[in-house]
Amino acid sequence: MPDTLREAGDAPRPDTPGGRDSAAVLEVDGLCRAFGEVKAVDDVSFTLARGGSLGIVGESGSGKTTTARIVVGLERADAGRVRVGGGSGGPQRGRAARLARAREVQMVFQDPFLSLDPRTTVEAVLRETLRLHFPGRDHPARIAELLDQVGLGAREASALPRQLSGGQRQRVAIARALAVEPRILVLDEAVAALDVSVQAQILNLLADIRKQTGIAYLFITHDLGVVRCVTDDVIVMRHGRVVEAGSTAGVLADPRHPYTRLLLDSVPRPGWDPKHIAAARRAL
Amino acid sequence: MTTATLIRRRPGLAGIRTDRSWLFRICLGFVALLVLLAIVAPWIAPHDPNAVDLGSALAGPSGAHPAGVDASGRDTLSRLLVGARTSLLGPLGVVVFSTVAGVAVGLAAGWRGGWLDSLLSRGTELVFAFPGMLLAILIVSVYGPGLTAPVLALGVAYLPYVSRLTRSLVLAERERPYVEAYRVQGHSGLQISLRHVLPNIAPVVLAQSTINFGYALIDLAGLSFLGLGVPPLTPDWGRMVFDGESAIQSGYPLSAILPCLAIVMTVVAFNVVGERWADQVARRDR
Structure with missing residues (x-):
């Protein structure tokens, strides 16, 4: 049984403080971020349920990517709160806080060619992550398991990113994110750089992974077809504000x-x- | 950004075109041969480089002395071969020191940014403003002859070449999305910069260092021509040119021309090889 399966189900994890709404893994409250005069994110709030899937839709410049970057900690918010899992949400320093944060939220970037180090093989990428987060575990077995989970074989394990196709690279990026065993996976236009048939494969893969592991998705996209496929709920952003929120089926219909x-x-x-x-x- | 344009070359040598592969192969072969000869020099040198035979002073090429004899009656070929060791070891020291220290400075400045960047960049620009040769002459005149002092001085003088290049490469590299991906994974900045950014920029830095090797060789040869640096009896190309001065005046230029030729060819070879490597890296990036 894969390790990630242990995280599945609705059983509360021991590090979740009791009394709080344990159904939500991510609570974003009144998030604001301005770049100079432009308000990229303006009072954005949403909740992501454990094992749920939330889509953030909007055109380019609507602030959806900035929101995602604040959630994973690559960008600082001017105001508002991001509560990830049981964390306090405030910016914490130090190695332990950094690793704890990484184990809550992981991210898959838009362009899988740019988000992988061109000099590192697939296997080395995964080993490095496992070494950081799970020292002392059986890494070769876990690497094989992760590759299998994203539909890659042993042949791809020793490949460099440039030797892989766009779809395969994105599978590697997903495997790298899953290696940390996060509770939330932020996918920032994760299929936008792929062609349509490969998009479908990756979306199916993501749906399967969610079923197996109970991981929650925050799906940033401009593509309504993608939202229809993989999300339960959706928020629509325009000029940094949330203009509509609700269940995906309801909003789209x-x-x-x-x-x-x-x-x-x-x-x-x-x-x-x-x-x-x-x-x-x-x-x- | 084209990496090839970031490499700094001196005006006189920048005109050499390096897009011809035969030139690169010849130069690479020459460098390899030179290094090999320098390593085995003491065993293949036909005579003791310091053995004085005044009877055959200033003799032309002959069976016993294929490259002739200098004004003090020493075999030119043997001095050339053994002198290759000093002439290559000095620049190697300069390059190793300037590369290691320059990469450390450039990486810290480019990665951390802010006040550290200002401090380090201004500091290295100060060194840039001060001529390396003068610095070396100053240090030698304070500490007396010996190879260590000029090598250190030139190492400091060459440091800005490397640190500036490293800084600009790091600035470009840290904007690449894979760096953010590693951050999200929980890796520390130090880990990312040493394990991923450094290996990715290393080829260009090494290309610059290869070119620097040639320049350091000229500078050190110049210093020993002036009688600074290398102790008097040590065979060294720059020193040989100086010793050959009197031979030229007597009408026997061979013992001065040969070391000159060795210096020029070595510098050009290192330049071509380094430039070509930088080109190859730039092409691969595209």
Whole structure:
């Protein structure tokens, strides 16, 4: 049985303080971040349930990536709180805090070619992460297990990133994130750089992994088709603000905010008129 | 960013085109041969480099002395071979010191940024402003002859070449997404910079150091030509040019021209090899 399966299910983990809402692994409350005059993120709040999957949708510049970067700790928030698991959410320093944070949240980046060190083989990437987080465990066995989990074989283990296809590279990036055994996986446009058939494979893989491990997804994307596939809930962001939130099926079937409707109408299909969309955008 | 343009070369040598592979192969072969000869010099040298035979002073090439004899009656070929050791060992010291220290300074400045960057960058620019040769002459005149003092002085003088290059490479490298990916994984900045950033920028830095080797060789040869640095009896190319001065005046230029030729060819060879390596790295990045 893979180690990650132990994290599955709804059993509260011992490090979760009692009395709190243990169903949520991530609570974001009133997050703000400004770059100069531009408010990239403006009063954003949402909750991610344990083992749930939340999509953040919006165009480029809507603040979704900044939100994700604040959640994983790559960016600092001007105001607001990010509560990850049982953590206090405040910025902590030191090795223990850093490792604890990494074990809560992991991230898969948009471009799998850039997010892997070009000089490190697949196996070495995973071994390095395992050494950092789980010293003294049987690493070769765990590496084989992780590769198997993301659908890669022993042949790819010794490959360098440039010897792999885009889909394979993204599988490596996912395996690297899973190696830490996080409770939350932030996927920042994780399939946007892949072509459509590979996108479908990766989305299926992600759905399977969530079923097996009970990991929670925070899915940042501009693609409504992706949201429909892999998320339970969705929030729609525009100009740094949340304009609509709800269950994915509900929001997509019955969008309340004109911007959400516009996003839905912008997906090309038979009888689709780009001029009409442009006019609707100007009207908004 | 093209890595090849970051490499600093001196005006006179920057004109050598290195995109011809035969030139690179010849130069690489020459460097390899030179290193080999320097290593085995004491065993293959036909005569003791310091054996004086005044009877055949200033003799031309002959069976016993293939490259002739200098004004003091010493065999030129033997002095060239044994002198290759000193002439290569000195620049090696300069390059090792300047590379290690320069990478440390550049990495710290580029990675940490902020006040440390300002401090280190201003500091190395100060060293840049001070001519390396003058610094070396100053130190030699204080500490007396010996190879260590000028090597250290030139090492300090060459440090900014390496530290500036390293800093700019680190600045570019740390913006790459894989660095953030490692941060999210929980790796410390020190770990990321030493284990991932450093190996990724190392080829370009080593290319610069290879070019620096040639320059350090000229500088050290210049110092020993001036009679500074290498102790008098030690065979050394720069020293040989100085000793050969009187021979040129007497109309027998061979004992001065040969070490000059050795110096020039070695410097050009190191330049071509280093530049070519930098080009190859730049091409691979694209």
